[in-house]
Amino acid sequence: MRLALFLTGLVLPGLFLPGLCWAMEAPPGASSCSGCHTGASGAGMVSITGRDSSELTATMEAFRSGARPATLMNRLVRGFDPDEVKAIAAWLAVQK
Amino acid sequence: MSVVTRRATLGALAMPFVARAAHAATGRVVVIGGGFGGASVARALHAGAPSLQVTLVEAQSTYIACPFSNHVIAGLRPIEAQIFDLSGVGRAGVTVVQAMATGVDPVAKTVSLQGRPTLSYDRLVLSPGVDLNDAALPGYSEAAAQIMPHAWKAGAQTLLLRAQLEAMPDGGVVVMSAPANPYRCPPGPYERASLIAHYLKTRKPRSKLILLDAKDAFSKQKLFQQAWAALYPGLLEWVSLSDGGKVTSVDPANMTLTTDFNVQKADVANVIPPQRAGAIAALAGVADRSGWCPVDPITFASKLQPDIHVIGDAAIAGAMPKSAFAANAQAKVCAAAIIRALDGATPGEPRLLNTCYSLVAPGYGISVAGVYRPVAGVLTDIDGAGGSSPLDAPPDMRAAEAGYGEAWFRAITAEAFG
The missing domain is CATH 3.50.50.60 (FAD/NAD(P)-binding domain)
Structure with missing residues (x-):
C-alpha cells in the first residue's frame, strides 16, 4: 500500500501508463460510496474524494459516535471497524 | 493512443471513484442490459482497465428509471425526469450496441443479436433486470x-x-x-x-x-x-x-x-x-428453478456458468435487496473482480452497501440502509449496521431525508449513466 501511495503521488492526474498498475485497490466497501457521493448530488451528499484521509476518518468516526449528527452515515459506518474506516479514507484521499 | 488516453480521462472524470488503474487486463467483456447495473459495470470495467474491449448491449434507445417513478404516478414529477440514455456510457469509452440479445452460447462464448453480427466474449455480464411472471397470476x-x-x-x-x-x-x-x-x-x-x-x-x-x-x-x-x-x-x-x-x-x-x-x-x-430474472438469463442457462440467478458473492460469477456474471435484480444476492443502489454497488465489485481475474489475480472479499429512500408524502422521507459481506457463500447483513430511519425522528429529519432522496437520485443516475 505504501508503494502504491508513493507511485500515485508521482502520476499526474488524467494520465495513465499502460501496463503499470499504480492505483490502490479499493478496500472492501469503498467502491460503494460513489453511489451517493458522486459530487453530482448536492444537498449534503458532498464529494468525498481527494480529501485529507485523517479528516475523512475523523468525520466517519464522529458519525459512529454520534458526535456528528447524521441521518444515514451513522448506520453505514457501523458496518466497518476503525481500521477498515481508515483504509477507506486513505483510498478516497487519493481518488479524484 | 491519444484517442485511448482521452477516452480514459473522460471516463475517469465521469466516474471518479473507480480507480484509474492501468491494468494490463485484456479481453472482450460483453454486458447485456443498460439499466443501473449494466451501465455501471460497463463504465467501471472500462475505467478500471482501459485495455479491455467493453461492449454494452441494450435493446432500448433510452432507459426509464424506476426509482422515483412512483412520484410520477402521483403527479409529483414529470416522466422526463426519469429518462436517461447511454450516450454518456459511450463517451466513457464503452461500445454501445442497440440491439436485442436473443441468445447466449456459453460454450462458444458468443451472444447472438437480433439483426446484428454475433458478439464473442471472454467474460459476459448479465444485468437484465426483471421480467413479469404473468403465468404465476391467473x-x-x-x-x-x-x-x-x-x-x-x-x-x-x-x-x-x-x-x-x-x-x-x-x-x-x-x-x-x-x-x-x-x-x-x-x-x-x-x-x-x-x-x-x-x-x-x-x-x-x-x-x-x-x-x-x-x-x-x-x-x-x-x-x-x-x-x-x-x-x-x-x-x-x-x-x-x-x-x-x-x-x-x-x-x-x-x-x-x-x-x-x-x-x-x-x-x-x-x-x-x-417476477423473475429477465428472459436472457434463462436463455443463457444462468437462472435456476426459482427463476433467479445464483451467483458467487465475491465475483458475481454465475454458479451455473462460471464465465457469465449476473448482477442487479436478476441475481440471488442473499440479504441484498433488488434495488438500483445494490445493482450499482454489485457492478463495481463485479468489474473489479473481472479485471483481477483477467489479470490472473484472485479478488478479495468485498463488502457492499445499499441505501434506499422512500417518500411517504412530499417533504416526508424515510430510508433503509445495509452493509453486506459474504458469510458461508451468502451475502449477509452485518449485525449492528444498516437498518431503517428511527421511528421517533422529528419532522425535520423526515424533511431532510426527503431532500436526501432527491440527492440520491441525482447521484445514482449520474454514477450509472454519466
Missing part, C-alpha cells in the same frame, strides 16, 4: 396490463396508471396488489401506496385505496404504517397475507381481484405481479 397478461397496469417497469405503464387515477371520479376505489418475495424494489409497493394516498387525499378525498398483500411483513413496515396512520387514516387500508390479502387471480374484464376470502372490485387496479 388472469394477468400483457393485454391485462393495459387495463390493470403493473407500472413495475417505468414508462408507458407509469403514465397509464397516472392517467387512470386522474380519470377516476372522487369516491372511487383504487386496489393495489403486492407480490410475495422476492421482487424488484421491496419498499416500492408501499411508497406507491403512500403517494397514491397522497394524491387521493389532496385531489379525490372521498376515495379509498386498498393494498392487497401476499406478505405479512415488508420493508420499512413500521415507518410506513406510522406515516399512514398519521397522514392517511381511513383512506389507505393494508390487507396482509394473514388477513386474506394474497391475490390469487384477476379479471380485467370485470375489474376484480380475487383473494382467498374475497372478490374485490376496483375502479383502478394496480397489479404488481410475481
Whole structure:
C-alpha cells in the first residue's frame, strides 16, 4: 500500500501508463460510496474524494459516535471497524 | 493512443471513484442490459482497465428509471425526469450496441443479436433486470396490463396508471396488489401506496385505496404504517397475507381481484405481479428453478456458468435487496473482480452497501440502509449496521431525508449513466 501511495503521488492526474498498475485497490466497501457521493448530488451528499484521509476518518468516526449528527452515515459506518474506516479514507484521499 | 488516453480521462472524470488503474487486463467483456447495473459495470470495467474491449448491449434507445417513478404516478414529477440514455456510457469509452440479445452460447462464448453480427466474449455480464411472471397470476397478461397496469417497469405503464387515477371520479376505489418475495424494489409497493394516498387525499378525498398483500411483513413496515396512520387514516387500508390479502387471480374484464376470502372490485387496479430474472438469463442457462440467478458473492460469477456474471435484480444476492443502489454497488465489485481475474489475480472479499429512500408524502422521507459481506457463500447483513430511519425522528429529519432522496437520485443516475 505504501508503494502504491508513493507511485500515485508521482502520476499526474488524467494520465495513465499502460501496463503499470499504480492505483490502490479499493478496500472492501469503498467502491460503494460513489453511489451517493458522486459530487453530482448536492444537498449534503458532498464529494468525498481527494480529501485529507485523517479528516475523512475523523468525520466517519464522529458519525459512529454520534458526535456528528447524521441521518444515514451513522448506520453505514457501523458496518466497518476503525481500521477498515481508515483504509477507506486513505483510498478516497487519493481518488479524484 | 491519444484517442485511448482521452477516452480514459473522460471516463475517469465521469466516474471518479473507480480507480484509474492501468491494468494490463485484456479481453472482450460483453454486458447485456443498460439499466443501473449494466451501465455501471460497463463504465467501471472500462475505467478500471482501459485495455479491455467493453461492449454494452441494450435493446432500448433510452432507459426509464424506476426509482422515483412512483412520484410520477402521483403527479409529483414529470416522466422526463426519469429518462436517461447511454450516450454518456459511450463517451466513457464503452461500445454501445442497440440491439436485442436473443441468445447466449456459453460454450462458444458468443451472444447472438437480433439483426446484428454475433458478439464473442471472454467474460459476459448479465444485468437484465426483471421480467413479469404473468403465468404465476391467473388472469394477468400483457393485454391485462393495459387495463390493470403493473407500472413495475417505468414508462408507458407509469403514465397509464397516472392517467387512470386522474380519470377516476372522487369516491372511487383504487386496489393495489403486492407480490410475495422476492421482487424488484421491496419498499416500492408501499411508497406507491403512500403517494397514491397522497394524491387521493389532496385531489379525490372521498376515495379509498386498498393494498392487497401476499406478505405479512415488508420493508420499512413500521415507518410506513406510522406515516399512514398519521397522514392517511381511513383512506389507505393494508390487507396482509394473514388477513386474506394474497391475490390469487384477476379479471380485467370485470375489474376484480380475487383473494382467498374475497372478490374485490376496483375502479383502478394496480397489479404488481410475481417476477423473475429477465428472459436472457434463462436463455443463457444462468437462472435456476426459482427463476433467479445464483451467483458467487465475491465475483458475481454465475454458479451455473462460471464465465457469465449476473448482477442487479436478476441475481440471488442473499440479504441484498433488488434495488438500483445494490445493482450499482454489485457492478463495481463485479468489474473489479473481472479485471483481477483477467489479470490472473484472485479478488478479495468485498463488502457492499445499499441505501434506499422512500417518500411517504412530499417533504416526508424515510430510508433503509445495509452493509453486506459474504458469510458461508451468502451475502449477509452485518449485525449492528444498516437498518431503517428511527421511528421517533422529528419532522425535520423526515424533511431532510426527503431532500436526501432527491440527492440520491441525482447521484445514482449520474454514477450509472454519466
